[in-house]
Amino acid sequence: MDATLSPGGAAGDAAVARVPHGPAHVVTIDLGQRSYPILIGAGLLREPATWAGLPRASTAVIVSNTTVAPLYAAALHAALAPHYPRVLEVVLPDGEAHKDWPTLNRIFDALLEQACDRKTVLLALGGGVIGDMTGFAAACYMRGVPFVQVPTTLLAQVDSSVGGKTAINHPLGKNMIGAFYQPVRVVCDLDTLATLPAREYSAGLAEVIKYGPIFDPAFLDWIEAHLGALMARDPVAVAYAVRRSCEIKAAVVGEDERESGLRAILNFGHTFGHAIEAGLGYGAWLHGEAVGCGMVMAATLSQRLGRVSQAYVERLTRLTAAAGLPTRAPVLGPDNAARYLALMRVDKKAEGGAIRFVVVDEQGHAALQAVPDAVVAEVIEACSR
């Protein structure tokens, strides 16, 4: 949308006057035969070109939730109607608490009740929960049907809709049941962010900030310099943040689709964050809030391991707070650290009982490292008391 902004460059205010509904910016996820484009731009939902060239089928099914469907399902329905003889909608309850099997099964129920065949195209219209569940439903329905991500939250646009990770939660762990299953297209209509509540917008910023420490110090500088514009949802700043986030995610996922190595760095802050989410009960904190706080904890851990300075931890803490995110970890009961450790031991990055953490340095390099429990416990106590 705006090719002139670059990491560390000047604020984008001068560009606000540009035609907001220009052609989509395209970031490509390069995965050989499974490559696909991420379209980023304003007004894409209503733009006919957005929906050209999708897989042909007799039925398209929009999966959304009770919050997002009233806002955007009609527009998407109208945009799909020229391409599919039948467009159906499945509306699920909203929230992380519903990212479970019974809710997923409502998608299967609807697909089977409507006799949807295995060419049926699913479209995930909503945030990360809808994207993860619709993607997993697409991965499993008749052993795989095509799907399109239409993320309507900042978090989903910059992170969860891109890269093919799909899952539901299990009572004993987040995202434990899922699949690597790539969409055929991702459509990020920036206009949909206008209706996003402030709390969810901030949660999305956590994943934007993440790309700085793990990959691109210049982007971290840019975020810091433009945080005011981002908080004000300045369209040019937001467009750049989404685009750069997707570029970084595309580069990482293109190298390591199934998280055998590099991809794990995208989980910076997530090991602590998942423990917070599970410990408080899914939905108490938003995923992005837990990740924001988790990044502060992971930066603190990196500092204890001698990888970053205390000043860097403070800088990241300030930035996280300024983005409207919590930076103090919740206390999970009297055995606080032990509870965190127990919750983190079922993290998918754990192997043979050892918890592995994404740690960073100040040059934008991330690494996965097993850390002794005692050190982790110190960090937990320092961050939560």
Add this chain to the structure above:
Amino acid sequence: MDATLSPGGAAGDAAVARVPHGPAHVVTIDLGQRSYPILIGAGLLREPATWAGLPRASTAVIVSNTTVAPLYAAALHAALAPHYPRVLEVVLPDGEAHKDWPTLNRIFDALLEQACDRKTVLLALGGGVIGDMTGFAAACYMRGVPFVQVPTTLLAQVDSSVGGKTAINHPLGKNMIGAFYQPVRVVCDLDTLATLPAREYSAGLAEVIKYGPIFDPAFLDWIEAHLGALMARDPVAVAYAVRRSCEIKAAVVGEDERESGLRAILNFGHTFGHAIEAGLGYGAWLHGEAVGCGMVMAATLSQRLGRVSQAYVERLTRLTAAAGLPTRAPVLGPDNAARYLALMRVDKKAEGGAIRFVVVDEQGHAALQAVPDAVVAEVIEACSR
């Protein structure tokens, strides 16, 4: 196990005196990086060489059922113990009626309760239901862990354990929720067939017979010539039947892993068969029994379409009956044909409402063909009244 038998060759009686526990015969499924061997032989479960070179992990988990676990889990456990620090067992209720989400979730519960990480190796010890559920659990647990098929029924050895189709049933359709997910190895220990009830053994023969009409008329001749030996579970005849079935399945799956074309021929008899299973309630007839009867129906359909002679239909019907399988279709209520058609319309091969059937000729060529409802209804009535 026996390289001298060939399609249409002499009966294998003379070879019975051979050393029964010779080296495994190996059939390779060629899928590039996901290629894997099928080991076929007597005594493989207890043979240390069978278990060498599997993926390393801190934990191996044997998934079995209440019927098979008491017979073979201890032997498998002992064979795995030198390779894995921890070997766990998950024992599920037996039967197609349990091929559902709640039972699948018992595997996830056990894996998470035992803090199994994403290198954990699952081993499916049992028939098709255990193989399908364990494979799907492996596909989904933490987005994918390795698994080994250890089929203990004839049906699983010749068909369901090979080729990476995994699934559970949905109340509205069989195998509707699943994944294409390949095992790292298949171990067919022919000794385990000794404990198989006659009814299940016959059900397995249905899938053996299937390979004749769809691919190899000489194999059909061989089965006909050796049906007495097969029914007597003559070890050499059984070894050849398993091996030739796996060779044909490997050839088909190697061409078309995800059933975009050729692979569908393996479902000869299955479209009718699935309707029988669903119509009577899963578990009333065994899958192989429904397929046996379904093959007679599909052959009858092929005859109505002018592809095979009436004599061929009668020949296949005789062979199916001699294998101990039903050849008359059940009547599914007063609107019999309509009920069959409704059940078949949710078949995964259906597209845009048209039911597609695998039909054959007498030269071992199979094809997928959409057939008018009226013609199908005639076949249903002819086969079930």
